[in-house]
Amino acid sequence: MGIRFILMVNKQGQTRLAQYYEWLTLEERRAIEGEIVRKCLARNEQQCSFVEHRNYKIVYRRYASLFFLVGVDNDENELAILEFIHLLVETMDRHFGNVCELDIMFHLEKAHFMLEEMVMNGCIVETSKSNILSPIQLMEKTS
């Protein structure tokens, strides 16, 4: 499976985007978000960007006030996931131009569309920024 979920959460622990690649109920999601956000926010910058949680790992990275948290299986390459997060941010930055938290909030669906291009079935399927963004740009043009 690889990636189990991708979360964007701000410093106050408020969810800004959540995408799960395995089905969880609302309650489970809420519980998981609460637990791991608490766990990750408590860590400092020197510590590993990886945290074990139950039977999987969380790779997280902070950009300004926003945390990107990716839950992955245990055999996943953590450092690569860390860079995947950066690729995602770079991609959003290319699309929005100096992307900030509010961009993601105002354009939640577009942020999701980008993720849909990049990750399917919990696997990273596309890493070329132009390939990721072209469907979205085409869509914007037509509508």
Place this chain on the structure above:
Amino acid sequence: MGSQGGIGQSKEFLDLVKSIGEARSKAEEDRIVIGEIETLKRRLVEPGIPKRKMKEYIIRLVYIEMLGHDASFGYIHAVKMTHDDNLFLKRTGYLAVTLFLNEDHDLIILIVNTIQKDLKSDNFLIVCAALNAVCKLINEETIPAVLPQVVELLGHQKEAVRKKAIMALHRFHQKSPSSVSHLVSNFRKRLCDNDPGVMGATLCPLLDLINRDVSSFKDLVVSFVSILKQVAEHRLPKAYDYHQLPAPFIQIRLLKILALLGSGDKQASEQMYTVVGDIFRKCDSSSNIGNAVIYQCICCVSSIHPNPKLLESAADQIARFLKSDSHNLKYLGIDALGRLIKLSPEIAEQHQLAVIDCLEDPDDTLKRKTFELLHKMTKSSNVEVIVDRMIDYMISINDNHYKTEIVSRCVELAEQFAPSNQWFIQTMNRVFEHAGDLVNIKVAHNLMRLIAEGFGEDDDTAYTHLRSSAVDSYLRIIGAPKLPSVFLQVICWVLGEYGTADGKYSASYITGKLCDVAEAYSNDETVKAYAVTALIKIYAFEIAAGRKVDILPECQSLIEELSASHSTDLQQRAYELQAVISLDAQAVENIMPSDASSKEIEIDKSLPFLNDHVERAIEKGAQPYIPECERSGFSNASYLNSQDLHDVPPPHGLRFEAYELPKQPSVPLTTPPISIGSSNELIAVPEPAYDRGNQAAVSVPSSSNSGPAEVKLRLDGVQKRWGRPTYSSSSPSPSAAPSQDTVNGLTVSNGATSVTPAISKGRETTYEPTRKSQVVEISPEKQKLAASLFGGSSKQERKSSLGGGHKTAAKPSGGHGAETSVKKMAVPAQQPPPPDLLDFGETTVATSGPLIDPFKQLEGLLDMVEPTSSTKNHGDVNATKVPDVMATFGDTATAVEQGGNHFSSIEDVDNLMSGLSSATTDASSGGGIATPQSTAHISKGPNLKNALQKDALVRQMGVNPSSQNPNLFKDLLG
């Protein structure tokens, strides 16, 4: 305000987002969302909602669910939206549906039809949207509905469609491998797709397939190796590069595949050596992504048939990881070490200190990874130190999940490598004392068995010594408050069996302790049961030894209390206790022989002594016993035949499969009701009765001794894990003990130093190496990279950046015109400390905050920047930065462009300063780079228009950053 800025979002939506964004607490957020739910419930039932509006409602529903509330009242509208002809609306509909529904939801059936239709669309984007939905919404049952179309789409002319189609097939394979087993060749075919994106995606399903069945893909080794070679040689389009590395994510996946294919296969492995070696050499070890690929190489090397040269390279890289300042690299180093250690155990030696450092590190993640490594390196010579450490750590943490894991590791290691019985018992005692509730009950049984049987030692004195030391230790521990139940069971059992055996303790002392336990843990019936049984044993041994039994008053009252217990088990035991006390020595010796627990009880499961009884019963007309295996299901043809019950389903037991449709009420059904009844009797009744009879028969002799008897009975088949120790327990482990000393020395110094270089030690990201290399030597690529990532400023600007903190961020956008004036005003300002690239947060804020008077600077700044920004706004992409930054600073950023803004009230100086410091960071990071701003930024801003619209919109909305939550506006990458 209606739609504006061409973005088409209503004021209501923007207000909602704004208020959520500015909510300061979960409670406030919840309040907003609950209000929103009410609003939407009202709105959604209004007739004739325009589509655009509806799309917005749906996104608001997404928000509601994302923030943890139920939005099921609106699901149907999301489903409806998937029917829309407009692509954007359709895709939003699909998105919402995939977020809301799981694949078994009732509404899915309404979508399958739409998906089918969309898969046939001429518009490839619609096909893609449908394929996305297929991956999320199709379950095993609906696969056949879309499978033919998905397979057809594998040959679609658009690569994006082929890619998604292959992933849909992957999904089907995950859901139900059998449904696509005949289509596996398609995965192989797509591996050769012209488009690298499709090829890269195809690796995902192939990795899964190979994971399940390596052997049938061995023929692809050559292809994978050649693909990897081409990727590493930069043959893929530049678009797949990530930080100058060619398609690293594809490389990583290929390396994972090769690791699987080469594992235990010398011939296949030999084909890989060259390419893996090449990647080792080529990878840029200064970037995160380069190290990620190198780490994957190490994983591959340690999995395939070993090659000395590659192992050497791997060891070198591990050494580099471990020496790194970055915790992330250390973590990978430790993990990689654990993989390589199987192949070359000596490699750990040279990294001892590094490993120890990681073990001592306050970072939990690193510590746990190190424990994992230690677990792999445990030998009999170091088991004591390692297990001790593990237990210490286990005691210090609260996370039950991990506690359980580490406890099971401790137990495993202790059982496998225990240097002495004494040590084993002590270790187990510690484990039980601190995590007894998390230990598998089998571990307790093993411990009791060990104490009862020893390690097969012939020496009787060692034997007794072991037991009495166990008794001693338990008597010491027993008074401790709140011991775990499992541990108390062990204690009670051991005290019962051996408490008085060596004559050191009197029966009344031991029984007193046992009564205390029963009283202190009166809620735990199992413990009470164990305690009572132990009492029985103590008294029985006393009686058998011919000593006079004094029943302590507390014991007497315990017996009385338990005889009236609600638990029949406890009652039974209490009565047994009373019965035993009244017996004479001879009888007691018979029913309760001393040290019986270490004697083997042979159990003949066929219970031959009952044969007579059974035969007699059958003669009297009882039905013969049907073994359970023959009773369930149709399989028992002979039995059913003999009973003439051909077509009748087995008359008892639940059926879990669906009942077949009531096609023909078949003829036999009319006759057998009677026989069903009889067979019912036959099967359901005799079986349990018979069983119970057996049990009773067996348990009669041991019923008074049920505690140990239970344990005893489980022993057969339990593997004996302890061999005779081959080494003396008293000799300290040679390698571990000294290293521990150094450890401690090291930690101290570590702790002392770690404070100061905190910045340089900062979380390793791609940037850090970039910065380092800038100091030494700047390659043009890196300059470009840094420039494009950070929007760095020129060298000259750096000065001003140091002078005037925030200025630089605004400046690059200002361009040349503003440069001189900026410098002038910036000079007098005080210097903030050297900024840390990676530090977006408060630390820098704290230091730089008090030094600068933001008000003065801002006032001066504005005058200078405004003209430049407004003039530049048309052509220069970077001009958009100005309002961005200004927005961060200002409270009323309504009209930056119009030039009429006043920064009247700056409420949140801290936040502002954090903005400043991160701006400084940018500037200095790009400091050494002379790349012209515009070129660096143009690549980043194809959406200039959007960015402008965004700013305009935000200002119109009056979403003011500094008033509530300026973070919302902070550039994520800046």
